[in-house]
Amino acid sequence: QKEVEQDPGPLSVPEGAIVSLNCTYSNSAFQYFMWYRQYSRKGPELLMYTYSSGNKEDGRFTAQVDKSSKYISLFIRDSQPSDSATYLCAMSAWETSGSRLTFGEGTQLTVNP
Amino acid sequence: KAGVTQTPRYLIKTRGQQVTLSCSPISGHRSVSWYQQTPGQGLQFLFEYFSETQRNKGNFPGRFSGRQFSNSRSEMNVSTLELGDSALYLCASGKEAENSPLHFGNGTRLTVT
Numbered sequence: 380q381k382e383v384e385q386d387p388g389p390l391s392v393p394e395g396a397i398v399s400l401n402c403t404y405s406n407s408a409f410q411y412f413m414w415y416r417q418y419s420r421k422g423p424e425l426l427m428y429t430y431s432s433g434n435k436e437d438g439r440f441t442a443q444v445d446k447s448s449k450y451i452s453l454f455i456r457d458s459q460p461s462d463s464a465t466y467l468c469a470m471s472a473w474e475t476s477g478s479r480l481t482f483g484e485g486t487q488l489t490v491n492p
Numbered sequence: 493k494a495g496v497t498q499t500p501r502y503l504i505k506t507r508g509q510q511v512t513l514s515c516s517p518i519s520g521h522r523s524v525s526w527y528q529q530t531p532g533q534g535l536q537f538l539f540e541y542f543s544e545t546q547r548n549k550g551n552f553p554g555r556f557s558g559r560q561f562s563n564s565r566s567e568m569n570v571s572t573l574e575l576g577d578s579a580l581y582l583c584a585s586g587k588e589a590e591n592s593p594l595h596f597g598n599g600t601r602l603t604v605t
Contacts, residue, residue: 382496396497407562411593413593413594415596420598421598422496422498422582422597422599423535423582423596424593424596425593425596428593431566467535467601469535478523478540478548478586478592479525479537479540479548479550480525480535480537480584480594481537482534482535482536483532483534485534
């Protein structure tokens with residue numbers, strides 16, 4: 380079983396829709412949670428970073444973490460065609476020897492005009 | 493502020509050869525990590541360097557190695573290339589040693605024929 384599970388999609392929504400992307404994890408040591416957006420032929424771009432349960436909002440993006448359920452979500456409001464990309468969740472545990480990210484496999488999102 | 497810079501962007505090598513990839517982190521970032529991205533396995537952690545020392549290593553064979561220089565720039569080397577080494581190799585940098593959010597470059601696309 381993978382440590383981080385993410386539905387690969389693809390997910391297709393109309394412009395203006397609210398998008399919900401989710402990941403579940405099994406390692407209770409994970410304390411830091413990130414969402415990245417990756418466009419074709421580009422590297423992952425950091426969207427959200429959080430280390431506590433609850434919600435964190437940044438513009439049209441809201442990251443939600445529920446450590447008790449080992450479940451994280453990313454909500455995109457008023458989705459735009461420019462949001463079409465692959466969204467990757469990532470998480471890490473505190474380690475005295477440094478840090479390493481464990482990624483979900485990514486969800487491919489298409490926002491249709 | 494310049495982002496993470498990776499060179500070259502594309503490489504084509506023959507099986508059995510070796511290759512060296514280069515990464516310049518964001519100015520002021522002292523931690524550099526390397527990841528391999530493939531369609532089948534997603535993003536997998538290779539290793540992390542901080543202050544010229546390898547702090548963490550993923551589950552890759554010894555053919556994969558790296559180093560970090562005093563200016564935080566990093567190189568990754570793959571020897572005796574195999575067809576399965578074809579992938580996008582991503583470098584990421586972070587501000588502090590532990591659990592700061594990582595910022596990725598656009599990667600080096602390696603094709604082994």
